[in-house]
Amino acid sequence: MTLETKKSVFVELGNFLSQFSETGSIQKSSVLHNDIFFDDFEKLIHLSQSHNGWYTPEQVYFSIQSWVEALTEENLEKWLSKYKEEFTQADKKEKTVALILAGNIPLVGFHDFLSVIITGNKALIKTSSNDQHLLPFLAKYLISVDENLKDKIIFVEGKLENFDAVIATGNNNTARYFEYYFKDKPSIIRKNRNSAAILTGKETNEELENLGEDIFRYFGLGCRNVSKLFVPKGYSFDAFFQAMFKYQDVIHYEKYANNYDYNKAVFLMSNFKLLDNGFLTIKEDASYASPISSVFYEYYQNLEELEKRLENDSEQIQCIVSSNLTPNSIKFGETQKPQLWDYADNVDTITFLLTTK
Known part of the structure; x- marks a missing residue:
């Protein structure tokens, strides 16, 4: 898959998500595969609270709308344009990247998932027990848009094996375990912040x-x-x-x-x-x-x-x-609306994925 193809697939996902709103979800005839996915996703949104008591429909809808705003052709182009040289020079060998995801808020691991797929790598995903349904559903939608992604997205429940790099998110205690366990692999290990x-x-x-x-x-x-x-x-x-x-x-x-x-x-x-x-x-x-x-x-x-x-x-x-009191400060009310280029812990995930051997 070319980079342009992968971007178009995620833009289509953004179009699909744009149909779902707390004020009322409305099908759009231009969106692919609504006959298969629309009703089931609406049901999943309202079932999410039974899977995780903090995932109220209001919070899930907010997360979805945040990704609707992010997954546009313009934003994806702006985000990835700074890496043109890295994409050209990147090792053409596909890497399998293990993702150990958090579950504190809905779809909190989606950016890591997006980053792995958009850089042409394979995602080996271990979801949090607190968020086991939303990302797998969206992955199925992506595969329905382009079947070439079928072998690029793997969800695992047991031990992670046969991977080349890892991105793991946890608390300070689990981070120490991750650092030891993955000491021989290129990694991004995220702690409490x-x-x-x-x-x-x-x-x-x-x-x-x-x-x-x-x-x-x-x-x-x-x-x-x-x-x-x-x-x-x-x-x-x-x-x-x-x-x-x-x-x-x-x-x-x-x-x-x-x-x-x-x-x-x-x-x-x-x-x-x-x-x-x-x-x-x-x-x-x-x-x-x-x-x-x-x-x-x-x-x-x-x-x-x-x-x-x-x-x-x-x-x-x-x-x-703050009100611009420090460099790179965020406006009031904007913390939960990060842009694609606002990396967790200020660690550039795309550079890591493109330069890791």
């Missing part, structure tokens, strides 16, 4: 409401979710809590409410000082990783010192949200 926001006290209500999207989307389970706030000395959280009120309905979701009650109780029993609005607690803490339903905060003296701190902690941080 969290995202932070820098506030000045001058943010508009709209910006703070958008920050709520960064905090509450996927119930805060993603590495791109903001779990830590940096605020100036004397910062008042009144405007912050007023903006967060937009997301109050999250407490009506039982799994989130259980986490809120539990984590709040743990904090209070430990005599920690909390600010609480009935569905979100915020606590002064130096850590980046806050539990579900909680956000940590820390005061800063000046932005220059804070920037140095963030540089030193870069291996713990996935992304930073």
Whole structure:
């Protein structure tokens, strides 16, 4: 398959996904194989919560729409155009790349899957037990569009064998295991990361409401979710809590409410000082990783010192949200809408796949 052919297949997948929306899914006559896949995918979206309690239809639809926006001919061309030389010089021998995927948010491993296939390699995929259905379904759709992909996509349940490289995602503990187990293979091993926001006290209500999207989307389970706030000395959280009120309905979701009650109780029993609005607690803490339903905060003296701190902690941080206060910061409300060229952990997956022997 040529690169252009592979791109066109993923564009067709984007067209298929574009039919599915929380406000109402509508079939388009121009989309291939709807007679086979449309109804079953709509059913799968609504069954996903039975497979993983955090995968509500709202969250699955959001993930799907994010990929609809990404999988356009224009975006794929923009993403891959910088690698023209690497594609030309790349080893023509097909590699089998083992993918060990996370399952914290819907389709979290799709970018790695896309990267392996688009670079002309074979994907040997071990899905997370928390997300075993969405990607295999989309893989079937891709194969229906081009049968040449049939031998390029393999899902495994047991031990991974006969592969040339590996991309594995897990927590800090499993990452140490991965690093040892795959020490003889070229690899990308991803660990725990969290995202932070820098506030000045001058943010508009709209910006703070958008920050709520960064905090509450996927119930805060993603590495791109903001779990830590940096605020100036004397910062008042009144405007912050007023903006967060937009997301109050999250407490009506039982799994989130259980986490809120539990984590709040743990904090209070430990005599920690909390600010609480009935569905979100915020606590002064130096850590980046806050539990579900909680956000940590820390005061800063000046932005220059804070920037140095963030540089030193870069291996713990996935992304930073601010009003252009730091290089490469992300706008409020945009953390869960990464572009194809926004690589996890800032590791260029395409370069890795094209240059690994």
